[in-house]
Amino acid sequence: xxxxxxxxxxxxxxxxxxxxxxxxxxxxxxxxxxxxxxxxxxxxxxxxxxxxxxxxxxxxxxxxxxxxxxxxxxxxxxxxxxxxxxxxxxxxxxxxxxxxxxxxxxxxxxxxxxxxxxxxxxxxxxxxxxxxxxxxxxxxxxxxxxxxxxxxxxxxxxxxxxxxxxxxxxxxxxxxxxxxxxxxxxxxxxxxxxxxxxxxxxxxxxxxxxxxxxxxxxxxxxxxxxxxxxxxxxxxxxxxxxxxxxxxxxxxxxx
Amino acid sequence: xxxxxxxxxxxxxxxxxxxxxxxxxxxxxxxxxxxxxxxxxxxxxxxxxxxxxxxxxxxxxxxxxxxxxxxxxxxxxxxxxxxxxxxxxxxxxxxxxxxxxxxxxxxxxxxxxxxxxxxxxxxxxxxxxxxxxxxxxxxxxxxxxxxxxxxxxxxxxxxxxxxxxxxxxxxxxxxxxxxxxxxxxxxxxxxxxxxxxxxxxxxxxxxxxxxxxxxxxxxxxxxxxxxxxxxxxxxxxxxxxxxxxxxxxxxxxxxxxx
Amino acid sequence: xxxxxxxxxxxxxxxxxxxxxxxxxxxxxxxxxxxxxxxxxxxxxxxxxxxxxxxxxxxxxxxxxxxxxxxxxxxxxxxxxxxxxxxxxxxxxxxxxxxxxxxxxxxxxxxxxxxxxxxxxxxxxxxxxxxxxxxxxxxxxxxxxxxxxxxxxxxxxxxxxxxxxxxxxxxxxxxxxxxxxxxxxxxxxxxxxxxxxxxxxxxxxxxxxxxxxxxxxxxxxxxxxxxxxxxxxxxxxxxxxxxxxxxxxxxxxxx
Numbered sequence: 001x002x003x004x005x006x007x008x009x010x011x012x013x014x015x016x017x018x019x020x021x022x023x024x025x026x027x028x029x030x031x032x033x034x035x036x037x038x039x040x041x042x043x044x045x046x047x048x049x050x051x052x053x054x055x056x057x058x059x060x061x062x063x064x065x066x067x068x069x070x071x072x073x074x075x076x077x078x079x080x081x082x083x084x085x086x087x088x089x090x091x092x093x094x095x096x097x098x099x100x101x102x103x104x105x106x107x108x109x110x111x112x113x114x115x116x117x118x119x120x121x122x123x124x125x126x127x128x129x130x131x132x133x134x135x136x137x138x139x140x141x142x143x144x145x146x147x148x149x150x151x152x153x154x155x156x157x158x159x160x161x162x163x164x165x166x167x168x169x170x171x172x173x174x175x176x177x178x179x180x181x182x183x184x185x186x187x188x189x190x191x192x193x194x195x196x197x198x199x200x201x202x203x204x205x206x207x208x209x210x211x212x213x214x215x216x217x218x219x220x221x222x223x224x225x226x227x228x229x230x231x232x233x234x235x236x237x238x239x240x241x242x243x244x245x246x247x248x249x250x251x252x253x254x255x
Numbered sequence: 256x257x258x259x260x261x262x263x264x265x266x267x268x269x270x271x272x273x274x275x276x277x278x279x280x281x282x283x284x285x286x287x288x289x290x291x292x293x294x295x296x297x298x299x300x301x302x303x304x305x306x307x308x309x310x311x312x313x314x315x316x317x318x319x320x321x322x323x324x325x326x327x328x329x330x331x332x333x334x335x336x337x338x339x340x341x342x343x344x345x346x347x348x349x350x351x352x353x354x355x356x357x358x359x360x361x362x363x364x365x366x367x368x369x370x371x372x373x374x375x376x377x378x379x380x381x382x383x384x385x386x387x388x389x390x391x392x393x394x395x396x397x398x399x400x401x402x403x404x405x406x407x408x409x410x411x412x413x414x415x416x417x418x419x420x421x422x423x424x425x426x427x428x429x430x431x432x433x434x435x436x437x438x439x440x441x442x443x444x445x446x447x448x449x450x451x452x453x454x455x456x457x458x459x460x461x462x463x464x465x466x467x468x469x470x471x472x473x474x475x476x477x478x479x480x481x482x483x484x485x486x487x488x489x490x491x492x493x494x495x496x497x498x499x500x501x502x503x504x505x506x507x508x509x510x511x512x513x
Numbered sequence: 514x515x516x517x518x519x520x521x522x523x524x525x526x527x528x529x530x531x532x533x534x535x536x537x538x539x540x541x542x543x544x545x546x547x548x549x550x551x552x553x554x555x556x557x558x559x560x561x562x563x564x565x566x567x568x569x570x571x572x573x574x575x576x577x578x579x580x581x582x583x584x585x586x587x588x589x590x591x592x593x594x595x596x597x598x599x600x601x602x603x604x605x606x607x608x609x610x611x612x613x614x615x616x617x618x619x620x621x622x623x624x625x626x627x628x629x630x631x632x633x634x635x636x637x638x639x640x641x642x643x644x645x646x647x648x649x650x651x652x653x654x655x656x657x658x659x660x661x662x663x664x665x666x667x668x669x670x671x672x673x674x675x676x677x678x679x680x681x682x683x684x685x686x687x688x689x690x691x692x693x694x695x696x697x698x699x700x701x702x703x704x705x706x707x708x709x710x711x712x713x714x715x716x717x718x719x720x721x722x723x724x725x726x727x728x729x730x731x732x733x734x735x736x737x738x739x740x741x742x743x744x745x746x747x748x749x750x751x752x753x754x755x756x757x758x759x760x761x762x763x764x765x766x767x768x
Binding site: 006007009010011013014027029030083086087088090091093094095096098099101102103105106108109110181184185188189192193200203204206207212215216218219222223226227229230 | 521525528530533551607610611614616619620621623624626627629702706707709710714721724725727728736737740743744747748
């Protein structure tokens with residue numbers, strides 16, 4: 001029971017530290033935790049804000065969904081075929097350190113400030129970790145399992161679908177979890193850069209207008225979104241791959 | 256040399272159940288004796304070794320070394336593990352020098368001693384290799400040299416040749432006896448191979464299946480130095496093996512009978 | 514892999530990059546994209562060469578690199594220390610684990626406005642953001658590496674006379690090195706990404722700022738230059754870390 005309660009206690013602990021720190025610093029631009037929490041209901045009750053949130057979540061879902069649909073097959077193929085891997089690896093390595101949200105201005109030039117550019121950037125951001133983990137997961141599938149499958153008469157495509165995919169699933173889901181975190185980050189950042197709608201937009205509007213309570217309240221809300229999504233995903237993942245060896249339970253990479 | 260006094264060991268398994276690994280073990284090991292602890296897997300023989308090594312504290316009872324209670328690991332009881340446990344970030348020489356350096360021996364002296372030891376175990380020329388570049392048999396030689404380097408009074412060997420192929424195993428058994436003959440340290444040797452226990456030891460401590468108890472202690476009265484080629488044809492050697500195996504078979508039947 | 518295999522892999526991998534450049538050039542030459550939106554690769558290349566030799570641009574790179582290194586270094590020191598401490602001390606573990614669990618999925622970029630309010634718009638806010646983002650992968654992989662050290666290694670060292678308090682530095686730390694360095698590699702990439710993004714959101718200098726300035730003045734060429742620069746920087750830094758890694762881990766078997 002203590003173990004379950006620990007994250008909640010940690011949250012409360014952090015909020016307490018925040019409260020004490022803000023009281024100690026007495027800085028106008030650093031509202032207390034209580035003040036920030038009090039600002040939350042007004043944000044959630046504001047229709048405009050909810051529309052913004054909805055847009056954010058919609059973009060994130062589409063970007064994530066398309067990315068996963070494209071990246072998993074690509075990663076699996078790369079994992080089982082050295083040719084495919086050698087073909088894509090250098091390209092991916094070059095794209096890797098480029099912050100996908102940083103592509104926003106260029107993409108904005110081409111596609112405007114709307115949904116498409118932000119969704120595209122989220123798609124790019126999520127793709128890389130999912131490709132990488134699918135690749136690693138597929139690579140690690142034991143050759144002998146595939147030989148058994150071939151001996152049973154499965155075609156290459158069937159082996160991919162019925163052996164490689166399930167076997168690599170734990171690793172793939174780890175990649176998806178990372179991708180989910182990245183989707184959230186990329187979404188926020190893209191909205192901070194291309195202000196027009198979304199949670200990141202609300203955040204920076206509040207900053208510009210000196211509504212510091214709102215700023216910190218938004219941080220709490222976004223933080224809660226992140227934790228909530230991650231928790232939900234973890235539960236789903238545990239259900240899907242309960243047969244696998246226990247994976248290290250916090251994502252190692254946010255790349 | 257070593258006194259094991261009514262030692263019992265209970266482990267908590269993940270299912271929140273208590274597993275009695277060792278039950279009321281009492282054993283006395285004389286100075287300079289080569290003693291094997293023999294038993295099937297899971298009988299707690301390694302646990303007993305770890306208790307003597309001070310790596311595990313017994314739930315009940317006490318292990319004593321030269322009259323003093325064993326509270327933790329120390330250079331008087333040197334382990335050699337089945338998995339070799341060599342430090343991968345150090346070279347062969349670095350591994351062997353670790354103990355002496357830890358005891359404050361000057362670098363140049365430690366190096367000279369270690370090189371001599373490596374020569375003795377047959378690894379001259381491999382000092383600057385990393386463990387990953389060695390075969391299993393070679394790694395175990397390094398492990399042995401590393402332990403001998405800090406001059407323990409007792410050698411604790413936990414199925415040291417279990418991970419090696421049969422051919423390497425016999426070679427290392429012979430080499431071990433040759434090295435042991437030089438200063439006749441006290442050795443506690445865990446194994447599940449009847450043949451290995453009889454070949455190497457002065458005394459074989461037979462253990463039962465879990466919960467581990469001492470079934471029988473057999474004195475091996477064969478002359479030393481022992482050569483495998485001679486022993487294989489020695490009827491006394493064969494008799495010991497048959498006797499021990501029969502005892503194991505009997506007890507297996509007893510356990511299987513409802 | 515033999516020399517011939519490596520070269521053919523490399524050549525194969527260059528194809529998609531070359532293709533991309535070719536498509537890029539084609540789009541411009543055949544008029545599918547106006548030059549103002551998509552300058553030809555040649556123009557970008559020359560502009561890059563020009564910029565790199567200019568002192569102002571070098572100062573921008575210096576600003577970005579400074580923040581990157583500062584943030585990364587703090588993250589390494591903090592992450593390794595806390596990771597090791599949590600791995601060997603159950604009390605520290607009990608406190609750290611839930612906090613990390615809560616903070617890890619939180620999009621730390623959402624904290625950026627808070628940092629701006631607390632420490633101002635200069636170097637510190639960016640360095641702190643880099644630290645927060647790079648900290649977790651390093652901490653987690655240190656913790657993972659330190660807690661999965663083979664027990665018999667520790668026992669061997671203790672039997673050889675190592676007192677318990679020295680075991681941490683003489684056995685646990687070197688044994689965890691592969692894991693720690695993997696975490697550092699991830700942390701480094703994250704540092705590159707985050708510093709660039711922070712500079713894009715608010716800054717007066719640095720590569721991210723160069724990008725945003727170019728975007729505001731619709732200088733498409735000048736937008737590509739900082740992006741390619743950060744990508745190259747990332748590759749170079751990653752390469753350097755790889756070299757360090759192969760040296761430090763020369764004794765470890767390949768994973």
